[in-house]
Amino acid sequence: MSIYINSIAHISIQEPMSENWFHSPIMYRENYVRSIEPDYSAFIPMMTARRMGLVMKRAIATALKTIRETGIENPDAIITGTGLGCIENTEKFLIAMIENNEELLPPTAFMQSTHNTIGSQIAVFLKCNGYNSTYSHRGTSFDSALFDAVMQFELEKISSALINSHDEMTPNYFKLLSKLNYWKEGEISEEVLRDGKSKGSFSSEASVSFMLENSKSKNTICELKGMEMMYEPDIEQIEVCLNKILRRNNLNINNINAVVVGVSGDKDNDDIYTELLSSILPQKPVVWYKHIFGESYSASGLGMYVAATILKKGILPKHLLYSKTCTDASTPQNILVYNHFQNKDHSLVLLSSCNN
């Protein structure tokens, strides 16, 4: 069973629905950056959009873009990852509860205040009655959604799946996470994030949708060769899982051309990546993406997007290199995407080029 990524769409702090970040990324100096919104009227009728919060509009728009590009109007599965769900509406609803003494609650905010509103609204919008599930596991929500799809493809239960992950960051929630040292204070720069000696990263938002299919198309971006998820693994267990993926594909560690990691500038987070890279994958070119896309619970979806785009374009731009030098000058054929959240949940995804 093969799995192909046939379309990807994103709305993030980089130019939405665009690959301009690949050559000319927008760099930020603030520690709290909201997504750049596209013109939603091209995707959602005004009378429908008025009831949607920002995260819903982003979800529908990215989903529709992948549908338009692939022609898959009714995917067999819609699987969503989200750490915070419709947090803006959740806050609206809770604030109204407090202000109005638990009476006079606004129905629209209430209806759209749950985590699975996103996946279900996409299904309603597409009139899609297929499998629909939502995973909410903070920084590995996207990974969990993807893992569900991979297992269903392997069992041949589905032939297409819309995998998507969405997170917005409200000013309130940003402040709450600030108290837990999630965000750096002061001016952000690539150097500050690369330094990785202090706590925190910079806050952003992410919406990303992928259309996966079991067959190639003329627009195929890359192939998803395998995936593993682990809970609190040690280095040896991660190595075992990696080798399992490689063996299944008749590959070995030398075939991996680059590793995409979720290095974010947060010392505790980054040390885990550094340890793994030096133990299992020394000398491999290391790619990061959170210095241009920021940190959010859906950021790992953008990590896979970055890896897929590198494979599609066949080049690894310098600004994405976390390691100081790139020893591998060949066209990237296989890229490993490694993500972990607080060193508890870990995921490995292997993507391969379809250009040959």
Add this chain to the structure above:
Amino acid sequence: MKELIEELKKQIIEVLNLEGIQPDDIDETAPLFGEGLGLDSIDALELIVLMEKNYGIKLSNASEGKDVFKSITTMAEYITNHRIK
């Protein structure tokens, strides 16, 4: 009454998030549901909350709602006669 109608138009635009619509675009005699603004049952709930929150009017009889929410003018008339805020 004219003042209340204008006030209601602004409140409805805000509560129902009618982006791109100005108070002058709304015909106060046009039907709120189906035709006219084309509102639906969820909007009706929002309007019930609006009436109670801003004017202290509790609409407990569902059949009464049909007449009250015919148009912005009928809403304004009902509010004028029943408001306690």
